[in-house]
Amino acid sequence: LYFVTVVDNETIFADTNGLFEVSSSILETNSSVCERTGYTSGGYNILSDTSCGFAATGDQQNTDAQLTTQTQGGNILYYEPDDFGAAAGAIPNQVCSIGEDQRDLSRPIGPDCEPGAIEIREAYASYTSVPPVNSDILLQPLAGESDSADIIITETGNKDLQITSAMLDGDPEISWSGNALPVTIVDDSGSTYTLTVSCTGTEASATYNATLTVQHTGYLQTATYDIICEVGGEPQTPTVQTVGLYQAGSWWIGSSDENPALEDTYSFGSTTAGWQPIVGDWNNDDVDTAGLYKDGRWIIREVSGEIVTYNQFSFGTPESGWQAITGDWNGDGTDGIGLYKDGLFLLRNTASTGNPDYMFIFGSREPGWTALAGDWDGNFVDSIGIYKDGRFLLRNANSQGAPHFSFIF
Known part of the structure; x- marks a missing residue:
């Protein structure tokens, strides 16, 4: 099976063990996906259970592919992956080795392609980030004080952009804040989402470092920002003005x-x-x-x-x-x-x-x-x-x- 979607069947049965390869496909069956052992994986499959034992690159076992029923205007139905589902952009463009989907639409439509028979029809969400993705953010507080900077993400494509998580790894003096995730930035609305990174200068002349990783669905699934916090000297003593x-x-x-x-x-x-x-x-x-x-x-x-x-x-x-x-x-x-x-x-x-x-x-x-x-x-x-x-x-x-x-x- 190669770029195939199988839904609501009982099982996949092969007469000869070890000679049946599944690659870049979506398999959602009502019972065990694989009836026998010995199936091989070419990678990038989404399976509804673990019966096949697939563990090649990109394989997702026991995963709901979140398919929706679609039509091209006639009576023929097909299953299209959800924009924010597990299949969205699951196959990197460089290994997307098929040029069309079941509807004769070119693959990929977005920056990467989907497993299964159907490619997500519309372009992926896209966005701008200020400061840009993969850039350094410099914070310069005085000792005992704090400095902060905003990361502003704006959706610019024709699909909603979902921000699923943000993880900070590094010195504890650096932190981030924002609304509870996941959040969705609605397409074409000019909506933005703001993450704020902060640093408290606990020690004069120290330097702290951390990396903020922001996960999105669809377009550019992972974005990173390197946070550099350079602490200045001792805080200024407040001046007292008298009359x-x-x-x-x-x-x-x-x-x-x-x-x-x-x-x-x-x-x-x-x-x-x-x-x-x-x-x-x-x-x-x-x-x-x-x-x-x-x-x-x-x-x-x-x-x-x-x-x-x-x-x-x-x-x-x-x-x-x-x-x-x-x-x-x-x-x-x-x-x-x-x-x-x-x-x-x-x-x-x-x-x-x-x-x-x-x-x-x-x-x-x-x-x-x-x-x-x-x-x-x-x-x-x-x-x-x-x-x-x-x-x-x-x-x-x-x-x-x-x-x-x-x-x-």
Whole structure:
């Protein structure tokens, strides 16, 4: 028997033991498939019991082939394998050695072919995966923190795609999550399924590895993704911001933002009007200190132990109306300086004389807006924003463009 489907017969009987070969066939009988011993297998058979003792490549014993009755428009019926059944794509294309099925349709129709007399008529399900199948996925958490990435699978063919299982093998620091499997992605609907892989960095500077194997029915039955988790250094210590007051050269520094108490007071700067107070971490020691700005002139107060130094320099134009802001514009841990006036921002990465590193228009050109700076998206880089009459416009980049956040508060 060669690419044959036998259904609802009593048995297969051979007069001479050992001279009867079955290959690439589906045998579903009401009693024992093989009446005698000595049958030989050419592989890729699906049998409803174990009486034949077949164990060649691709043989599936005691298996339901999940056949459905079909017709080509007349009275002749035939049994076609189910799209998601055991026969679907069971014979690799390279060993599919017959060119047509019982209906004179070419084999294979999909990427691989089916055992038995009938090939599944329509093309197999197909899909796209982001990131692509058999690619590396790099996760880079800090020690004690987690990082994750999504694998998004989208059906692109004309059959439903069923995801049957996902198995992760590797270091226990890496895990995956998703809806309970199996799940079916409906064809031509743009439906997607998302698997999420995660890594928790339990040890600084460690590297963990795992392989995620995703099993599908039909098209591309097995997909693998190599997960690489490179753990960074120790997590950053959360910074504590406290309150302070400034008036005419006098500074009052609070000890807590929840229950403020006066921790320090000192005099710094001129008592004349027009000076704007600023604060920033000027030397990357994780401590903010004070500064002043007026008409293009900057004075920075730096503290190292008991030693206090003052850094004076010019940046910007020597005219009134500019608002001073500070922030870590490039994520290097040191605050830079900036100026804002009527929609124009001038930002410099260091507190020093020189040209702006960033110069752009953002927001309204009307007067009355207040400049803001902060890490709006948690990437350890400060960016700009503006505020007026209860309305906030915030942008995640130090460049011209639309606000990423706009709200009333």
